[in-house]
Amino acid sequence: MSNLYVGLMSGTSMDGVDVALVDFSKIKPTIIDCQTYDYPPELARTLNSLCANSDNEVVTMGHADREVARVFASAVNDILLKNEISASKIAAIGSHGQTIRHHPTGDDGFTLQIGDPNSIAILTGIDVIADFRRKDIALGGQGAPLTPAFHQAVFRHSHHSRVILNIGGIANITYIPSDAKQSVLGFDTGPGNTLMDAWCQKHLNKAYDANGAWAAQGSHDSQLLQQLLKEPFFGLPAPKSTGRELFHLQWLEKHLIDFPNEVSKESVQATLSMLTACSIAQQINQLDGVEEVFVCGGGAKNDFLMECLENELVECDLHTTDMLGISPDSVEAVAFAWLAYAFNQDMPGNLPSVTGASRPAVLGGYFPAG
Numbered sequence: 001m002s003n004l005y006v007g008l009m010s011g012t013s014m015d016g017v018d019v020a021l022v023d024f025s026k027i028k029p030t031i032i033d034c035q036t037y038d039y040p041p042e043l044a045r046t047l048n049s050l051c052a053n054s055d056n057e058v059v060t061m062g063h064a065d066r067e068v069a070r071v072f073a074s075a076v077n078d079i080l081l082k083n084e085i086s087a088s089k090i091a092a093i094g095s096h097g098q099t100i101r102h103h104p105t106g107d108d109g110f111t112l113q114i115g116d117p118n119s120i121a122i123l124t125g126i127d128v129i130a131d132f133r134r135k136d137i138a139l140g141g142q143g144a145p146l147t148p149a150f151h152q153a154v155f156r157h158s159h160h161s162r163v164i165l166n167i168g169g170i171a172n173i174t175y176i177p178s179d180a181k182q183s184v185l186g187f188d189t190g191p192g193n194t195l196m197d198a199w200c201q202k203h204l205n206k207a208y209d210a211n212g213a214w215a216a217q218g219s220h221d222s223q224l225l226q227q228l229l230k231e232p233f234f235g236l237p238a239p240k241s242t243g244r245e246l247f248h249l250q251w252l253e254k255h256l257i258d259f260p261n262e263v264s265k266e267s268v269q270a271t272l273s274m275l276t277a278c279s280i281a282q283q284i285n286q287l288d289g290v291e292e293v294f295v296c297g298g299g300a301k302n303d304f305l306m307e308c309l310e311n312e313l314v315e316c317d318l319h320t321t322d323m324l325g326i327s328p329d330s331v332e333a334v335a336f337a338w339l340a341y342a343f344n345q346d347m348p349g350n351l352p353s354v355t356g357a358s359r360p361a362v363l364g365g366y367f368p369a370g
């Protein structure tokens, strides 16, 4: 069987889909190509609306389920065409789908990703492995994060304890101790870019603050930062995961209404950057002997945020995953290609020490193209 896989990842930023074409023939994955395909603006608006209660949700979701699948399939077809690789050479696609709700905790906890895998299989002619999170939830886990098993497989170092830090809409970390007998830990730390994006969209009408240039025009307000850092999620023990259900514009605006001082818009943006950096650093600093932190996800491109992180993470060296041979933009998509590979190898995709599931399990459902 071929060891060529495609990974499809679209996170809480809802900016589009990252597609990675990966060869797992060797111990270290070989990344042949990785591209990002933006969502059409109308679909992005629909997906955003599906993250909150609204009228006629079922019909809207049904349509979006197919539309996301079409965007994903066309991204796969395009990357294969560019690389002159035929669909028959691909063992499977690992598709995360687009999360529209994530309420993992409790007996009635659930998580919901859309992007019909049947349609992706038909439109590409390639078998699809999808629906990775729900088995872990069924086993009492958070269903997230799911990238730590992959991080452990490819990024462990025998002398240095490392953290892989993904800054997407939400930020999550994987702690990989150098001692292989110690458990890998991983959890969501809170907001990554999501609050900064929401504030920027509201006041600049731009999708995001490119390189953190707007934030750099302000200066963070320490009192507001302290108030925001009181959010109980930051102090919760792992396993834990979160989403836009908690960290959204209204969450921020509620704090601002109560806030006694006038803070300029750019200084709010600087404060949000510090909120992401400080909440991440506080939680990394509680881990044992972390020497190196490697950043991936879109947040790695935000110079202002990276500077804030550098200042807060005084005990560790800060790099991007480029240093480990995988570009920050592709790590998550490569991880979902790996999860499809793990499914075909009958290997567990979750780590119970991370998600809290009662046992390791092969994750995903199989959607054949034939």
Ligand SMILES: Nc1ncnc2c1ncn2[C@@H]1O[C@H](COP(=O)(O)OP(=O)(O)O)[C@@H](O)[C@H]1O
Binding pocket: 010, 011, 012, 013, 014, 015, 016, 167, 168, 169, 170, 193, 194, 197, 207, 208, 209, 210, 211, 212, 296, 297, 298, 299, 301, 302, 303, 332
């Ligand atoms: N040049 C940039 N400067 C600052 N932020 C950026 C830049 N490029 C991307 N981003 C941020 O990264 C986000 C997308 O990151 P991504 O890792 O794709 O997140 P997700 O997994 O949630 O989709 C954007 O919404 C934006 O906030």
Ligand SMILES: [Mg+2]
Binding pocket: 009, 010, 011, 013, 014, 015, 016, 017, 018, 168
């Ligand atoms: Mg993205």
